[in-house]
Each structure stands twice: as C-alpha cells, then as structure tokens.
Amino acid sequence: MPSDSLPISNIHECWFVTGATATGKTRVGIEIAKQIKAEVISLDSMAVYRGMNIGTAKATAEQLAEVPHHLIDLVEPSEEFSVAEFLLACEMKIEEIRSRGRTVLFVGGTPLYLKTLLRGMYQGPPADWEFREEVEREVTATGMAPLLERLQQVDPLAAAKLHPHDKRRIIRALEVYKITGHPISHQQIHFDDDAVSQAKHVFVLSLPRPALHRRIEKRVDRMFELGLVEEVRSLLVRHRCLSRTALQAVGYREVVEHLEGKHSLSETVELVKQRTRQFARRQETWFRRLSECQNISIDEAANVREIVGEIRRRCD
Numbered sequence: 476m477p478s479d480s481l482p483i484s485n486i487h488e489c490w491f492v493t494g495a496t497a498t499g500k501t502r503v504g505i506e507i508a509k510q511i512k513a514e515v516i517s518l519d520s521m522a523v524y525r526g527m528n529i530g531t532a533k534a535t536a537e538q539l540a541e542v543p544h545h546l547i548d549l550v551e552p553s554e555e556f557s558v559a560e561f562l563l564a565c566e567m568k569i570e571e572i573r574s575r576g577r578t579v580l581f582v583g584g585t586p587l588y589l590k591t592l593l594r595g596m597y598q599g600p601p602a603d604w605e606f607r608e609e610v611e612r613e614v615t616a617t618g619m620a621p622l623l624e625r626l627q628q629v630d631p632l633a634a635a636k637l638h639p640h641d642k643r644r645i646i647r648a649l650e651v652y653k654i655t656g657h658p659i660s661h662q663q664i665h666f667d668d669d670a671v672s673q674a675k676h677v678f679v680l681s682l683p684r685p686a687l688h689r690r691i692e693k694r695v696d697r698m699f700e701l702g703l704v705e706e707v708r709s710l711l712v713r714h715r716c717l718s719r720t721a722l723q724a725v726g727y728r729e730v731v732e733h734l735e736g737k738h739s740l741s742e743t744v745e746l747v748k749q750r751t752r753q754f755a756r757r758q759e760t761w762f763r764r765l766s767e768c769q770n771i772s773i774d775e776a777a778n779v780r781e782i783v784g785e786i787r788r789r790c791d
Contacts, residue, residue, distance in 0.1 A: 483566055486592060487674050489579040492786075493518060493589055493762065494680035494771075495755040496725075497690040499779070501534050503680065504582030505542050506783045511580070514543040514572045516565060518583025518592075521724040523561075524552040526710050529703045530726035532694065545572070552721040553714040558591055565592065586761030593674050593767055599647075600654040604719075610646050625649060630658035641757070643723075678786050679768045681759070686775045688752055695726070695748045704730055704740070725750050 490513060492504045508515055517523075521531045525548045534544060545568045550556050572579050581592065614622055619640055626645055627634040633648045651659040682690065707730040710717065722728045726747045733743040762768050769789055773782055 483562070483569060483592060489569070489581060489592075489674070490676040490678075491518070491581045491589065491592075491674070492678050492680070493581070493584055493586075493768070495682075495687060495758040495762075496532075496584055496751060497687060497694050497755070498584075498680040498682055498773070499782070500582055500584060500680060501532070501538060502779050503782050503786075504580060505534075505538055506779050507786060508542040508580050508582075510783065510787070511578050513578035513580035514545065514575075516568055516572075516579060516581050517544060517546045518581040518585055518588050520556070520561070520585040520588055521721070522547045522583065523549040523556050524721050524724075525550065526706070526713070527552055527721065527724060527727065529698050529701050529706050530724055530730075532698075551714060552710055552717045555718050555720050557720075558587060561588055562591055584758055586758055586765075589677075590761070590765060593677070593765065599651050599659065603650055603654060606650055606653060607646055610649065614642060619645075622646070622649070630660050632660035633658060636660070638757075638760075674767045676790060677765070677767045677769060678771050678789070679762045680771050680773055680782065681762075682773055682775070687755060689775070691751050691755065692748055695744060695751060698726065698747075699740075699744055704733065707731060708734060725754050 490507065490511065492500050492507060494500050504515055507513070519531065519533075521527060522533050523546060524531070527533070533547065538544075539547075546561070546564055549564070569579050581589075610622065619642060622642070622645055623634060623639050626637075626648055629652045630648055634645075637644050637648070648659045651657075703726060707727060711731070711734070717727060717731070722731070729738070729743050729747050729750065732738055733740060738746060762770075771782060771785055771789075
C-alpha cells in the first residue's frame, strides 16, 4: 500500500456509530443495523485479536448472531496489526457487503481508524522499534519534558497540536523526522483537510463526564469479575508474550504487569480505571476534531430505542 492513500470510494454511503469507551455503541449499532439492513464492520483496533474478549468488551456470541459482524478475531495477539492492514481489509469487506445489497455500518471507538476511513492516511515509514525502545528508556529516566522539547525543535507544529503527555504520538513524530528528515505535520496536512471527507452518517455517542466515569468504573469491575486476569494468563501461556499493538489495549498491559508481580490486584483494577478514563478523554478529543461527526448527547437513563430514534431523525 502506498504511503499516501485517499479515502475509500463511496465512503459517504457508509454509516458510523462511534464514541468513547462505555457509551453503549455495540447495542446501538446492532439496533441500527437491523433497521437499515446493514452488516457491521468493527471499528475497534483491538477486536481484531483472537482471545482478547473480556478486556475489549467484544460483542457477545448472542449479539454476533443478531447481525453479521466483520473484522473481528483476525489475528493472534502475538502478531502486529497496522492501520494500513485495517484499511485494506475494510476495502474488501465493504465491496463484499455491498455485493449482497446490504448497507455498511462501522461500529467502534478507535479514532485513528475512523479518521483514516474518512480522510485517507499518511502512512509514513515503517516503525523503527530500536529507536522507539531507546526513547522509551529516555522517558523512563527523564520524563516527557525533554522529549517534547526535542519535538518542538524539529516539528513545532506537531508539538503544538499534541498533548504533552501523548507519548505514543510524540515518539512517532520524532521517528518520522529521524527517518525522513521531514516533519510529520507537513506530510499530514492534506489528510487534516475537512473537505476531503463527504461522509454524512457519522454519529458520536457522548455522555456527560461524571456519567461516563461511572460507566467506566462499572465496566472495569465487571471485566475483572468475568475473568480478565485468567484471560490474560491463558493468552500468555499460549503465546508467551503479546505483540506491541495488542498491548496497547487498556487493561492488558496492566494485567501482564500484575502477573509479573509489579502491582497487586486492587492496584491493577484502579490503574485500569484510571487509564480507561484517560483513554476516553483522548477519544473525545479526536472526535471533536472531526467535523463530520454528529454528536448524539445521551444520559444514563436513555435506552437504545431512544438513541436510535434520535440518530434516524438526524438522517431524515
């Protein structure tokens, strides 16, 4: 796949239900899919991994039986999976679903996947894992401030746009500059242009922050009750280690560290809650930057029928 790619053709005909973690996307997506005669393509970067079910809140067997779902359980958690691979898989699935006369509905909360579908992508050079590990060691020793200062020197535009604690994206910006000699911000400008996307049915479910945090607390507690620790232990027995991309799933790295003796179980649960709240804030920031997104404000009392009704009214 070339380093630059445009949005998928006819992406404006697809529907999207997205939002931060714990906003109820799966149930809403299934109900909409039934109404518009759609099949669901997962918009979750971690749902591609087999066996990673509890921590990713993957759709249940009963839910999967209600509506066809795609791009779930594609690879083993010991394997890497890139945005470019996701985009290629999407193109094939969209064509397949449309050949059956069905509508395509994306459901999930990975903002980078959403932006890539809507506006195309600057793929950039392959990862330099040696460089990344070196920088990770520096961050452990000196913190994020020196890293951000380095980025401000080589790419002030990217430094101004990124959150000072967004370690992953700051490292990627430095990595691209090291490999190409050009700032990543200059190469991404085309894909930040709102005019690139013609998508009309992009809906973001949003809860007030206190309500969202309560849902996150309940979800994380439930994940551990369902056996997240046992799930991770089983994955490590089968695969010895999880891939770098698989470990980006909130909850899995923390449980791996718990099994290594770094944190008690209670500390691990609280750490997962904290990092899930942080992840939800990052998701919300991404969605606000995408002008295609139509915000669907909901509260804890709202039921699926009411939410779907509001989405359908927006379309009418």
